[in-house]
Amino acid sequence: MICGFDYGTSNCAIGIADDGNIRLLPVDGDKTFMPSALYSLARELITEQVSHGIATGRDDFIALRKPQLQMALRARNELDLVADDEVMFVGHDAFREYFADPEEGYFVKSPKSFLGASGLRPEFVGFFEDIVTAMMQTIKQRAERSTGESLTKTVIGRPVNFQGLNSEQSNQQALSILETAARRSGFTDVEFQYEPIAAGLSFERQLTENKTVLVVDIGGGTSDCAMVRMGPDHLNRDDRTADFLAHTGERVGGNDLDIRLASEQLMPLFGMRSPLKSGKPMPTKTFLDAVATNDVSAITRFNSLETGLYLDQLQRDCAEPDVIGRLIKLRANKQSPQLVRFAENAKINLSDSEAVEVDLSFVENALSTRIARDELADAIERPLERIIALMQDAVHQAGVTPDLIFVTGGSAKSPVIREAVSQVMGEIPLLDGDHFGSVVSGLTEWAQRIYR
Incomplete structure (x- = not known):
């Protein structure tokens, strides 16, 4: 089958x-x-x-x-x-x-x-x-x-x-x-297809006219863009090579947004901006390593013996030792992925709410914080700039302006991301697909074509 x-x-x-x-x-x-x-x-x-x-x-x-x-x-x-x-x-x-x-x-x-x-x-x-x-x-x-x-x-x-x-x-x-x-x-038979192209295939059946579409797939680990000619005249072609005008992609996606939100809005509760007794600023590298759950090197560093000894000394040097104690507990209990998961849930909930309360009582009783949508926008500004740059690069490679922008992927639901895309891409219509199902639907359709 x-x-x-x-x-x-x-x-x-x-x-x-x-x-x-x-x-x-x-x-x-x-x-x-x-x-x-x-x-x-x-x-x-x-x-x-x-x-x-x-x-x-x-x-x-x-x-x-x-x-x-x-x-x-x-x-x-x-x-x-x-x-x-x-x-x-x-x-x-x-x-x-x-x-x-x-x-x-x-x-x-x-x-x-x-x-x-x-x-x-x-x-x-x-x-x-x-x-x-x-x-x-x-x-x-x-x-x-x-x-x-x-x-x-x-x-x-x-x-x-x-x-x-x-x-x-x-x-x-x-x-x-x-x-x-x-x-x-x-x-027994295994082939691969680019995820943005698969997402585009799923979307194409909705078109009643031929269009040049910028497909933007903001996945969990990567963001990928493809400029594709689509529509009734292209739909049933077995060879779509000429229809794919450009594609770009980079390892920046929903996980990076979650990690940025965790570092900017949650890590301060663990001492990232606390003062040192010396008056010097708090070093941030270990705090960033704590939430970099998609980086093998960062995970290894954070779980190393050296980091354990460093945090013990940092707690003595910090003017607020209790908050460093939270970080030590987080590390000892291997709760970094759980913290980032809570940041992810906050990001998701901010699609429908202007602000959310994040309950962190799994770390410490009654520990919580409130995150507003504009704070999410500030936190994810840098990775979002990289995603926008991928879109612009795909358009530049293709040498044509898209008629439509089709966005998919879980993070694409965020009003923060949609507003940023609209500001850069102007009046080009921005359409949604099935944020989670577009890719698998397109992959299934492509499988039917090549294995028939």
């Missing part, structure tokens, strides 16, 4: 064509979108779970991961686990388990953000292969249960660039991880 697979930074989804109509399959209970998150009682148990789900090439995988599988057995013994115990969770279940016991186990949100990271050693590439495979296996199995058929051929979405630096090498590494994971999950 043929499907489109959106392995997204924020959410994952699978679509199939059912009697000519695109239908998304349930992948998280009865929901058709699953948050991109995984929690395991121990890191090594992820590899063990992957080994159980591989149908073809399992012996080769076991030989390749022999050290990790031996460590998984030790972890099972140390945790006193039996064969039937559930040891790995994805989606909403992963968040529930992590929130319940953040200092134990292994939690990762938005693993797609890390796939193109520069300088990943082979063992880390293998580890990310296992994380992605574990998630893909689970999603695919859930989707297959709902249809009663095997999913064998897929088109997976990809950003224009997974990373800004060494983009070609980064892209090859990330695509290799995704393809390896897809094949270990049981897909």
Whole structure:
């Protein structure tokens, strides 16, 4: 059976064509979108779970991961686990388990953000292969249960660039991880399509006239733009190469907006702007590392022994030691992802409200703060400027002015972002699509075309 697979930074989804109509399959209970998150009682148990789900090439995988599988057995013994115990969770279940016991186990949100990271050693590439495979296996199995058929051929979405630096090498590494994971999950045929182009294909069926459209996909990890000729004369062409006039993309997306909001509006509660006894300004690097949940280097630094010792000294040097104590507690309890998740929820809620109250009692009883929409605008100004620059670059590359701007992606709902786009792009009509479903719908449609 043929499907489109959106392995997204924020959410994952699978679509199939059912009697000519695109239908998304349930992948998280009865929901058709699953948050991109995984929690395991121990890191090594992820590899063990992957080994159980591989149908073809399992012996080769076991030989390749022999050290990790031996460590998984030790972890099972140390945790006193039996064969039937559930040891790995994805989606909403992963968040529930992590929130319940953040200092134990292994939690990762938005693993797609890390796939193109520069300088990943082979063992880390293998580890990310296992994380992605574990998630893909689970999603695919859930989707297959709902249809009663095997999913064998897929088109997976990809950003224009997974990373800004060494983009070609980064892209090859990330695509290799995704393809390896897809094949270990049981897909026999795997192709990729640019996410903004997929989003545009979904939108195109609505057009009654030919238009040049700037497609803007603000995803969780990347923002991608494509200038595409669309409409009735283009819709059913098998070769759309000539219709795609330009595309741009960069590793800046919804996660970056969440992190900026967390750093600007939440980190001051943990001492980022507190005075030092010496009168010197508070160094900010460690506070920024605390919320940089999409940066491997920052996460490693923040969790290092050196940072623990540094924070102990900083608490002695700070004129407000109690607030540094909050940061020490946050680090000890591994609650940084939870803090950024709360910033993300605040960003989402500010789409409909002028201000929101953020309850941080999971860190300290009665701790909270109020964030206004204009404070969100100030916090995300820099990443938003980069997104706008991508749009302008796509228009410049194409050498034509778009007739329409089609925006998709969860963050595209924000009035702050829409206002910024309108200010720069002028009177060009700005249209919305399905902010979460456009990409997977387009991927599914493209899969039907190339595999028919």
